[in-house]
Amino acid sequence: xDIAQLTLDRIREDLIARRYSAAELATExxxxxEAENPKTNAYIHFCPERALDAAxxxxxxxxxxxxxxxLAGAAVAxxxxxxxxxxxxxxxxxxxxxxxxxxxxxxxxxxxRAGAMILGKANCDEFAMGSSNENSAFGAVRNPVDPxxxxxxxxxxxxxxxxxxxxxxxxxxxxxxxxxxxxxxCGVVGVTxxxxxxxxxxxxxxxxxxxxxxxxxxxxxxxAALLHAIAGRDEMDSTSAFAPVPDxxxxxxxxxxxxxxxxxxxYFKGLASETGNRIEAGVGLLKKLGCEVREISLPATxxxxxxxxIICTAEASSNLARYDGVRYTxxxxxxxxxxxxYRASRGEGFGAECKRRIMLGTYVLSAGYYDAxxxxxxxxxxxxxxxxxxxxxxxxxxxxxxxxFPAFKIGEKIDDPMEMYLSDIYTITxxxxxxxxxxxxxxxxxxxxxxxxxxxxxxxxxxGMFRIADAYERAGGFAGA
Amino acid sequence: xxxxxxxxxxxxVLDKYEPVIGLEVxxxxxxxxxxxxxxxxxxxxxxxxxxxPVCLGLPGALPVLNERAVELAAQxxxxxxxxxxxxxxxxxxxxxxxxxxxxxxxxxxxxxLAEHGFIDIRINDAVKRIGVTRVHxxxxxxxxxxxxxxxSERYTYVDLNRCGAPLIEIVSEPDMRSSEEAxxxxxxxxxxxxxxxxxxxxxxxxxLRCDANVSVRLxxxxxxxxxxxxxxLNSFRFLRMALDYEIARQVAVIEDGGTVSQETRLYDAQNxxxxxxxxxxxxxxxxxxPEPDLLPLQIGDCWLEGLRNAMPELPGEKRARFVxxxxxxxxxxxxxxxxxxxxxxxxxxxxVSRNPVEASKWVQGDLMALLNAQGKPIAxxxxxxxQLGELLALVSKGELSGKMAKQVFARMFATGAAxxxxxxxxGMRQISDxxxxxxxxxxxxxxxxxxxxxxRSGKTAVAAxxxxxxxxxxxxxxxxxxxNDLLKQKLGR
Numbered sequence: 001x002d003i004a005q006l007t008l009d010r011i012r013e014d015l016i017a018r019r020y021s022a023a024e025l026a027t028e029x030x031x032x033x034e035a036e037n038p039k040t041n042a043y044i045h046f047c048p049e050r051a052l053d054a055a056x057x058x059x060x061x062x063x064x065x066x067x068x069x070x071l072a073g074a075a076v077a078x079x080x081x082x083x084x085x086x087x088x089x090x091x092x093x094x095x096x097x098x099x100x101x102x103x104x105x106x107x108x109x110x111x112x113r114a115g116a117m118i119l120g121k122a123n124c125d126e127f128a129m130g131s132s133n134e135n136s137a138f139g140a141v142r143n144p145v146d147p148x149x150x151x152x153x154x155x156x157x158x159x160x161x162x163x164x165x166x167x168x169x170x171x172x173x174x175x176x177x178x179x180x181x182x183x184x185x186c187g188v189v190g191v192t193x194x195x196x197x198x199x200x201x202x203x204x205x206x207x208x209x210x211x212x213x214x215x216x217x218x219x220x221x222x223x224a225a226l227l228h229a230i231a232g233r234d235e236m237d238s239t240s241a242f243a244p245v246p247d248x249x250x251x252x253x254x255x256x257x258x259x260x261x262x263x264x265x266x267y268f269k270g271l272a273s274e275t276g277n278r279i280e281a282g283v284g285l286l287k288k289l290g291c292e293v294r295e296i297s298l299p300a301t302x303x304x305x306x307x308x309x310i311i312c313t314a315e316a317s318s319n320l321a322r323y324d325g326v327r328y329t330x331x332x333x334x335x336x337x338x339x340x341x342y343r344a345s346r347g348e349g350f351g352a353e354c355k356r357r358i359m360l361g362t363y364v365l366s367a368g369y370y371d372a373x374x375x376x377x378x379x380x381x382x383x384x385x386x387x388x389x390x391x392x393x394x395x396x397x398x399x400x401x402x403x404x405f406p407a408f409k410i411g412e413k414i415d416d417p418m419e420m421y422l423s424d425i426y427t428i429t430x431x432x433x434x435x436x437x438x439x440x441x442x443x444x445x446x447x448x449x450x451x452x453x454x455x456x457x458x459x460x461x462x463x464g465m466f467r468i469a470d471a472y473e474r475a476g477g478f479a480g481a
Numbered sequence: 482x483x484x485x486x487x488x489x490x491x492x493x494v495l496d497k498y499e500p501v502i503g504l505e506v507x508x509x510x511x512x513x514x515x516x517x518x519x520x521x522x523x524x525x526x527x528x529x530x531x532x533x534p535v536c537l538g539l540p541g542a543l544p545v546l547n548e549r550a551v552e553l554a555a556q557x558x559x560x561x562x563x564x565x566x567x568x569x570x571x572x573x574x575x576x577x578x579x580x581x582x583x584x585x586x587x588x589x590x591x592x593x594l595a596e597h598g599f600i601d602i603r604i605n606d607a608v609k610r611i612g613v614t615r616v617h618x619x620x621x622x623x624x625x626x627x628x629x630x631x632x633s634e635r636y637t638y639v640d641l642n643r644c645g646a647p648l649i650e651i652v653s654e655p656d657m658r659s660s661e662e663a664x665x666x667x668x669x670x671x672x673x674x675x676x677x678x679x680x681x682x683x684x685x686x687x688x689l690r691c692d693a694n695v696s697v698r699l700x701x702x703x704x705x706x707x708x709x710x711x712x713x714l715n716s717f718r719f720l721r722m723a724l725d726y727e728i729a730r731q732v733a734v735i736e737d738g739g740t741v742s743q744e745t746r747l748y749d750a751q752n753x754x755x756x757x758x759x760x761x762x763x764x765x766x767x768x769x770x771p772e773p774d775l776l777p778l779q780i781g782d783c784w785l786e787g788l789r790n791a792m793p794e795l796p797g798e799k800r801a802r803f804v805x806x807x808x809x810x811x812x813x814x815x816x817x818x819x820x821x822x823x824x825x826x827x828x829x830x831x832x833v834s835r836n837p838v839e840a841s842k843w844v845q846g847d848l849m850a851l852l853n854a855q856g857k858p859i860a861x862x863x864x865x866x867x868q869l870g871e872l873l874a875l876v877s878k879g880e881l882s883g884k885m886a887k888q889v890f891a892r893m894f895a896t897g898a899a900x901x902x903x904x905x906x907x908g909m910r911q912i913s914d915x916x917x918x919x920x921x922x923x924x925x926x927x928x929x930x931x932x933x934x935x936x937r938s939g940k941t942a943v944a945a946x947x948x949x950x951x952x953x954x955x956x957x958x959x960x961x962x963x964x965n966d967l968l969k970q971k972l973g974r
Contacts, residue, residue, distance in 0.1 A: 083541040091540070103534050105541060204540040209773035238545050238775050315773055318575050321584020322538050326639075342577055365575070365768035374770060 003029055003075060004165025008222045011073040011168065015062055022055035022062075022073040026117045029075035033119050033166035039147060042160035044080050044138045046120035047087045051075070054117040061115075069115030070225050076111065077161035077170040080121040081128050082213065083202040084108055087118075091204050092126040092136040092154075095329040095349035105202020106237070107171060107213045107230040114229040119167060122157030126351045127320060128173055128206045130154045131181060131423045134414050135353045142410070143186060145450060149407040152182030155216070159186040162216045169226045170216040175206050176308055177402070177427025179214045180439035184402035184452020187441045189223045189469070190216050194460050195434030196241035198227070199234030205319040207312035208239075210431045220440065220470040224248035227462065243460050251463040252470040257290035259468065262395035266301040267426055272405040278451040278480065279401045282442035285477050286399065286468070296391050296398070300383040301429060305421060307384065308428040310364050310377035317361030320354065356417065385433040392458040397468055400426050402439045402452035426454060436462045440469045443480020453477075489729040494736060498697045500728045501705055502663050503655035506670060507648050508680045509621065509688040510553040516620045516647035517544030517587065524686050528640035536620075536645035538582030543774050546571070550618065550647040553679045554594055555780065556788050557649055558616040560673045560795055563598030568779050571618070571772040576765055580623035580639050589617035590769040594649075594778070600673075601797070602665040611666050612654030621646040643687075655694065655705065660724035667691060667720060672796045676821050684716055691720055696741070697731045706731070707741045711755050713748045723748040727755050799824055807837035816845055822859045826866045833870025836877050843869060847887065851894045863897045864890070872900035879960055880904075912959045915967070918951070921959070922967045925950045936972050944968060 001020060015022055030048050037043050061068040083089045083101035090096045104112075112118070125135040133141040133156025141156035143149040144164035151160040155172030159182035162170050172179040174192040183190025191214045198213045205211060213230065217223035231245045263283065268276065287293055325331035325345025332348055335341030350358070364373035391398060403423055413420045430437035436459070439452035453472075457465040472478075515522055518535035534542040558565050572590035598613035623641035630638055651670065657663045671682045671689060682689040696708035711727050714720045726748075731741045746755040794802070796818045803814035803824075817827045827844045831837035848869065852862060872890060875881045881889065881904065892903045912918055925947055926933055936943045944965075951964045 083539075089540070096540070099540070101534075101539065101541070103539070103542075200541075201543050202541040205774075207773075236545065237543050239543075239773075314770060318573050318585050318768070318770070321575060321577065322540070322582060324577060324584065326579045327537075327582060328539075338579070362768065365770055367766045367768075370768075370770070 001025065001028060002165075003032060003168065006168055007219055008071060008074055008168065008225050012068070012070075015058065015068060015073050018062075022058035022068075022115075022117065023052060025073050026051045026055035026075065026119075029117070029166065030119055033075075033077075033161070036164055036166050040142045040144055040151070040160045040164055041139050042123055042141055042144075042151075042157045042164065042166065043077060043120040044090055044092070044123050044136075044157070045088055047084070047118060050084070050087060051117040051119050054112055054115070058115045058117070069113065069229075071111060071169075071229050072115030074116040074168050074226075075119050075166075076116045077120060077122040077158050077167040078108060078118050079124050079128075079155050079158045079170070079172045081124055081173055081204045081206070082108060082171055083204065084118065084121065087121065089121065089204070090138065091128070092124045092138060093323075093349065093351070093354070094137040095323045095345075097137065097330065099328050101202075103202065105213075106199035106234045108202065110230045110232075111171065111226070116229075122155070122161055122170060122172075124157050125154035125178075126354050127204065127316070128154040128175055128178055128211075129316070129353045129357055131177070131420050132408070132410070132413065133157065133182070134410060135351055137351060140410055143407050145187060145448065146407065148409055149449070150185065150410050152185035152403075152407065154178040155182050155190075158216050159183055159188060159190065162186070162188045162218060168217075169222050171226075171230075172214060172216055173203055173206075174212045174214055174427075174431065175210045175312060176431050177424045179212070179216065180402050180427050180430075180437060180452065180454060181423065183216060183439040184441075184450060185407040187444070187450030187452075188216055188218055189220055189438065189440055190214065190452075191223050191227055191438040192430060192436065193227055193231065193462060194241070194436045195431075196239050197231050197245075197436070197460070197462070199230075199232075199237040199240045201234055201236035205315075207315040208319065209315060210308075210312055212431070220466060220473050221249055221252065223438070224252070224462075224466045224470075241460070246463055248463055248466045251467055254467050254471075255290060256286065256468060256471050259291045259397065260395040261286060261291045261293045261468075262296035262391050262398045263293060264296050264298040264301065264391070264398060264400060266298055267400040270404060271401060274445040275401055275403070275405060275451050278443045278445070279399075279453055281480065282453045282472070282477055283399055285475055286472060289471055289475055291468075294395065296395060298384075298387040298391060298429070300380060300387050303380045304384055304429045304432060305425060307377045307380040308424070308432060309360070309421060310373050311381060311432075313357040313361030314365050314374050314377075315361070316354075317358045317365065320350075320358055323349065325349070353417070381432050384429055388429075388433045388435055388456075388458075396457065396464055398456040400454045400456070402426060402454045406445050406447075406449035406451055430454075430456050435459055436465050438465060438469060440472060441478040443478075489726075489733040490736065495729060495732055497699060498728075498732050498735075499700045499702075500658055500660075500724070501655050501696045501698065501708075502657035502660075502724060503694040504653045504657070504663060504666060505692045505694070506651045506653075506667065507690040508557070508651065508674060508682065510550050510647040510649060511678060511680050512547055512549045512553065512647050514547060514549075515645035516547050516550045516618070517645055520645065522646050526642055528638075528642060531642040532644070536582075537641060538584070544587060544772075546775055546778070547647060551594075551778065551780075552788060553647075553677075554616065554618050554649045555785060556677050556792055557651070557674055557679045558595030558598065559785075559789055559792065560677055560679075561595075561598035561600060561613045561616065561651065561670075563595035563613060563616055565595045565780055565785055566592055567781075568592065568777050569594045569617075570777050571775045572769045573772050574619075575768045578622065578625075579637065580625045580641070580644070582623070582641060582644060586619055586622065587772055587775070588619035588650075591771075593617035600653075600666055600669050602662060602669055604662055604665060609662065611656045611662070614652045614654050616649055616651050619648050619650060620644070621648050655696075660721045660728070663693065663724055664717060664721050667717060669796070672819065676793055676795055690715070693720070693724060693727075695724060695727045695731070697728055697735070706735075707743045709741065709743070709755070710745045711748055712745060713750075715750070719748060719750050722750075722753055723755060726753060730755065793821070807831060807841070809837065809841050813841045813845065817841060820859070826859050826862070829866035830870040830873070833867050834873035834877065836873055839873050839876070840870065843873060843890075847890055851891075863895075864893045868893060868899055875900055875904070879962075882957075882961060885957065912955055912963075915963060918955075918959050918963050919967055921951055921954050922947075922964065922971060925954065926971060933972065944972070947972075
């Protein structure tokens, strides 16, 4: 078996036809992932027992003639900000280096119930803060396409695992582009669903009002299947939506005749020319498939970066308060008193990016600054959401680049946070508006670096988004039009 | 430092100043489970056993609001005549403390559950209205245990069982002008919440906690003085003593030419003083912001109306009804409505006896005396209210004298037996039958001709002697009124 070539449907078919067992697949996937890991550092640690347990359950069901589930035998990587019972969950942080959660995230439970086998926990920027996966206490992740380059962040590990073919699909999280940007850098599919579509229970919070769990896959169909398995109302997350979860794959194959696409002019300024060309070609293919394309405007876009970095840091400063050395986190040695213990534990434990965001967030929430920063940012957020609502009165979907540039070199931007933050410019608006958005590969630059095209649709219109992405994939768009 | 208020300032000096007091009261809601998770709220479990990922604040866990907690909080708000907001928001209050595992408390800030209420209190026979600024919901923190362990010198232990217990905070306007008013406000507040069964209000278990904002100003001054927040008022008695001390302390500071500083002070009950906390300990910027893990709380009119309809009669309404329907005095009505249990006991006894005024007298008198002697609450009374009612009915019908009733009641209290049973078993029935009594009267008169002579010659005082003789002959069971009537009739002849 060649895991890099497998799809979810193919695995199911093979398992039911007894071409191989789930246990054999899990064993091979674990062997491969461990062997390949030195090249990319995509995994922080592996959980072979858990994977093999899951495999045995799948094999047992097949032996009994039961449905083994839509994700049967899917070898998956789970970003290490999603908690797994009895399996270390580090969040890419020194503070949680030895933290073993006593419970599973809802998405993990649902994924395993559908037959998935978790190979291990995927590397990421510390507490999902970063755009290059260089902020991990467990080392940077290398892009499987070019090991000198970053895989993107913060879900660099899950993207790299799928791109290098050690995992069939993976779970990531996205707060400002952390799924779509690494998907685009690594040349895979990455989906950020509607806010509330997937339960956040068990996703270690970075910025609660922006955090999403979402899938990585090599095909649109696999991404849709994984999302279908984990989506839906969860009693444990008050912000999870009641809306029923449609069968995303059933809506595919429909053709794109008459689908109205909007190209927001604000998203095509300052693009690296090669990226611009790839997106233009991608849009050309969509036109050929029957889409009507028109230019639109999302005028509040200019304020998105400022708005995002106020809201996400404010929430982060509160969410990260619990890592204080009192309970499960690493405690600084022999602190003289409580306050110094807090300071030392947090000072030694957090990396530079987390500290920067905690300070920024603490500042914007402080008495006297709250109205000028946090409250103002919330108003801007409402304007950004309104821009999208107005656009969706005219168009069915919006198409943009995912990132202004392809994967950059490790070390290239890490000392310039502002430059790093700007790489999120096209992805943060989708998170701020809470709408579904995804990255699909759309060819490569001359240097062979993948470029990602972003498709955004209205709240809960994942079916419309997948339909476009799937038709585009079938027409050969992933390889470049 | 002097520890008693009257040493700090004389009555005349105190009288120049007007205290201004507002109370912040925390009440634990009587839900079965915590406010954001399914852990039990039961008191006294071994440390750190009533906990789960949510109340432990483990990474990735999320809060889900307990609907029952909202119901109780809204009922409390309605009972304080507050306006319940159609939309309110939970908010994070950020601060570091070892017994606060999330690093923030989930509370309410800009849009609380309810606002603009009031409580009417009775002070020196006049009614005074105290404003209730707001009622908001929040979760409790855990408990830091600084003492009682082998290594308490070096370590503090943390028990998170209480973490996530549902609380409401009830903030009053600075409308109180004496410790008596504060006492009356808290009493009325507690009584209403207990009636609603919103909380046990058990201060020993921390289910009712009170902080006071206190300032003083010269009488007639318009501006408020600088206020001190006095914490740790763990009983009604401490509330009054702490306020009296703090008022006198502030007056003494001003009289000495100093200025009162705005600060948080702890009440030290052992020495009856308030002590300033180091300013560092309360120099907080809580960085409130709306809790993103919870949706805005929307409360519909229908839901609220349902809650209102489900509310029991509140103490004030009950008092008024007792005065009106039962003809009780205001004071008696107040005593009898102190708790719902006592009021219910009285009402049942009053109905069965068909004599509410007598029932009021007996409940407050003989029953309370015997209960208090044994330290028993009304709920554990060996005499059921119906039984007391039946006893009083026997008196009303003339089957028992008041004096006998007291004896019977004591027997009832001791044995739990019904009045009629005791009366019959012990032959204590009052003889009201005129024929039966007449026979005995005739007999007594016939055996004491000398006294009859004395009576007829004008020494009417001997009547008492005859009554005594009749009572002796009937072992006290003759109806004294009937005996008197018969004697008068026979002797007057």
